[in-house]
Amino acid sequence: MENESPDLQLQGLHYLTGAPVRIAIRQGRIAGVEPLNDPPASLRQLPWIGPGFVDLQINGYAGMDFNTLPIAPHTTSRLSRALWSEGVTSFFPTVITNSEDAILEAVSAIARECEEDEAAGSAVAGIHLEGPFISPEDGARGAHSRAYVRAPDWPLFQRWQEAARGRIKIVTVSPEWPEAEAFIRRCADSGVLVSIGHTAAAPDQIARAVAAGAAMSTHFGNGAHPVLPRHPNYLWEQLAADELWTCLIADGFHLPDSVLKVAMKVKGDKALLVSDAVMFSGMPAGTYESHIGGKVVLTPQGRLQMADQPQLLAGSVKMLPAGVSHLVKRGLCSLGEAWEMASVRPAKRVGLPFSAGLEAGAPADVLLIEWGDAGGDGSEPRIAGVYKNGVSVWP
Incomplete structure (x- = not known):
């Protein structure tokens, strides 16, 4: 697929914990998930990230x-x-x-x-x-x-x-x-x-x-x-x-x-x-x-x-x-x-x-969703990014 990258990093709020994380992707798979040590002052600026x-x-x-x-x-x-x-x-x-x-x-x-x-x-x-x-x-x-x-x-x-x-x-x-x-x-x-x-x-x-x-x-x-x-x-x-x-x-x-x-x-x-x-x-x-x-x-x-x-x-x-x-x-x-x-x-x-979710070694089918405090303000989720096997496919 076009635009394949051998080395990619994504960041966002982990879909399970809400903690800011950085996800490393290599050769279409998740290489690691680590805490984001320098998150923005307002975590609401980060998208949610998950499988x-x-x-x-x-x-x-x-x-x-x-x-x-x-x-x-x-x-x-x-x-x-x-x-x-x-x-x-x-x-x-x-x-x-x-x-x-x-x-x-x-x-x-x-x-x-x-x-x-x-x-x-x-x-x-x-x-x-x-x-x-x-x-x-x-x-x-x-x-x-x-x-x-x-x-x-x-x-x-x-x-x-x-x-x-x-x-x-x-x-x-x-x-x-x-x-x-x-x-x-x-x-x-x-x-x-x-x-x-x-x-x-x-x-x-x-x-x-x-x-x-x-x-x-x-x-x-x-x-x-x-x-x-x-x-x-x-x-x-x-x-x-x-x-x-x-x-x-x-x-x-x-x-x-x-x-x-x-x-x-x-x-x-x-x-x-x-x-x-x-x-x-x-x-x-x-x-x-x-x-x-x-x-x-x-x-x-x-x-x-x-x-x-x-x-x-x-x-x-x-x-x-x-x-x-x-x-x-x-x-x-x-x-x-x-x-x-x-x-x-x-x-x-x-x-x-893909049942491995965001674990290291899992296929990098990753989804980014912009959703503030997850609908607490009445908003609806917006798909901000989609990666299929580590390749950006949306938007």
Whole structure:
């Protein structure tokens, strides 16, 4: 990548401690983190500094989409670069429920660009296949097309994996299918992370899925029926399963603060942030045409809703900086914990080396955020600098 520097030093407030530090970067890796002995008189002049964000679920951004076929040329390359402005240094393009051929075409296009473009190949940590092995029931299915929902099928999945050049690393599955348990076990044995989502599964089905190797929950609390039994239900079962890491959308619309608080307390360091961003993310407020849901309205507050049913969400448009901001400003956790939920923890869950954070020897995916006293004055975070493998990529 262009502008590579063999020796670079960055300074800022450590995202975990708030202490002023200097980070040395050599040959794309962090060489050391030391106290900054000559900080400015006002520490507010320094940006916060921490690891780059890792987003496990990106459907699209700024008008680009991984699910509108044919995928426009250079979508993966352009979107990888566009996400730098949101502090995202690694992400998972997410392909949702569709026909066999459409999914094959989508994963093939993403994989091809990852091989042809260095920036895309470095930023794309894997593909997230969200469906079609999900619940056919209204509510649990969400906005996914009922016409293409189907039972887990290992030979079919292998066809897609071959087309993706082995890049499918996460697959969202509902355990309610009789075929699910064997499918989950084969995925786990092959190194593919199975995430439970868009499900209407019974408690025993959730338990068997976890025993077979399911390891995560996709956008917990969303893609669910609007009304559930008091108990038992599939949300309680996923919360109670210690083995499951939990992805949360913290945009202020998808989950109430009370649900975020409970999930974070129960899951501890297995609570993760995702954006689940759709193509309207990064676009101005207005009315748009969605390929899966007709007309949608993006409000000035960042809520994406159905035009004819404003009470229904039509997807997520707020990115990880907004999720971090929401958690911190609502007092749900510290800046350090929110930052880790958006960076180190997802990297750890999917086995990326960036899980080492700012430790010496870690890949130098580093993010600088200007945010004064971390939102205490009502301000929002501003991405001030992004480094990918030690190379400045933003601004």
